[in-house]
């Protein structure tokens with residue numbers, strides 16, 4: 428049986444025939460590689476963050492303040508990266524974060540991502556702002572596990588329609604992103620006066636939706652495209668949402684619901700009180716609140732407060748050791764964002780597969796060399812403060 432670490436041997440053996448991996452294996456170098464193949468605007472959109480981009484930096488620095496303490500002689504010959512999340516066994520504690528507008532990265536966009544994830548059995552989370560309609564991405568994913576991420580629009584009818592479509596298309600869990608009811612002040616995009624949506628990328632779930640079409644008086648054509656885009660702008664986010672609105676959502680989604688963007692222990696408690704099943708501790712990769720706490724620094728308090736909730740983590744995961752640190756601090760699994768986006772830009776489905784296999788191989792090898800056989804071995808003892 429092949430293990431994640433076998434990818435290492437595969438690379439070395441291919442080298443005997445002078446075949447090189449073709450993509451960086453140091454996943455912190457993907458950003459530089461992607462810069463060379465993307466337009467300046469598309470690259471800026473993905474790599475950029477809010478304001479001075481301090482919080483994106485804090486996310487990475489927070490990982491560097493924790494160090495793994497390797498242990499010896501513990502028989503790590505049999506390893507198992509799998510974790511159980513909402514009753515389903517995931518082959519590794521890694522999901523693909525919801526990333527909208529993947530069409531600016533590669534023509535195959537979310538479909539390529541879904542195929543690469545499905546091949547490895549990893550769960551991919553599809554954004555409401557995907558550049559391909561959720562039904563078409565589901566078809567590309569086949570039997571691959573998939574979750575749906577909701578950007579909760581102003582109209583409840585439209586929200587209900589998204590939920591019904593996602594359920595019908597086999598999305599198992601719902602991730603409700605609450606930190607992005609509007610985009611933050613993002614200088615890279617502002618300086619280039621660039622918004623993918625205004626170029627009609629990332630609006631396909633809306634344009635294909637019967638409720639949305641009713642709002643714009645019929646199917647979206649060249650004739651009403653500008654009006655449809657303005658309707659999108661008006662509908663996208665709802666800054667008036669409160670905790671009371673979650674009851675409405677809870678009634679309309681039968682599967683697990685996770686709130687994404689949680690950074691405070693009280694918000695985790697409120698999520699539990701509102702009947703939610705989990706939270707994603709995330710600061711949106713530093714793209715929303717400039718100056719916000721590093722997501723990793725917010726994690727332990729949320730874990731302590733999140734009685735009975737499944738706690739996932741994202742923002743800043745780049746390497747196997749980062750996954751180990753987030754799990755040791757209490758996350759059940761992590762979501763990875765920009766790294767697979769850069770893989771997509773570099774090589775479509777092949778590029779995403781390379782990134783995912785590299786991350787899992789790095790995780791498997793680092794775990795073993797630290798004297799650990801799987802996620803269950805991880806805890807406070809695994810780490811020390813630098």
Ligand SMILES: Cc1cc2nc3c(=O)[nH]c(=O)nc-3n(C[C@H](O)[C@H](O)[C@H](O)COP(=O)(O)O)c2cc1C
Pocket residue numbers: 472473474524525526527528554555556576604687709710711712713714741742743744762763764765766768
């Ligand atoms: C280009 C881009 C698009 C994103 N789009 C979405 C989205 O549509 N929905 C969402 O919930 N989060 C979105 N995010 C945030 C990611 O889900 C995730 O929280 C973040 O990328 C994690 O940080 P990382 O990139 O450092 O791994 C996006 C992030 C990027 C970089």
Ligand SMILES: O=C(O)C(=O)c1ccccc1
Pocket residue numbers: 526527528556607629711714
């Ligand atoms: O760019 C983002 O971070 C993001 O979350 C988003 C929001 C709306 C549409 C596409 C992506």
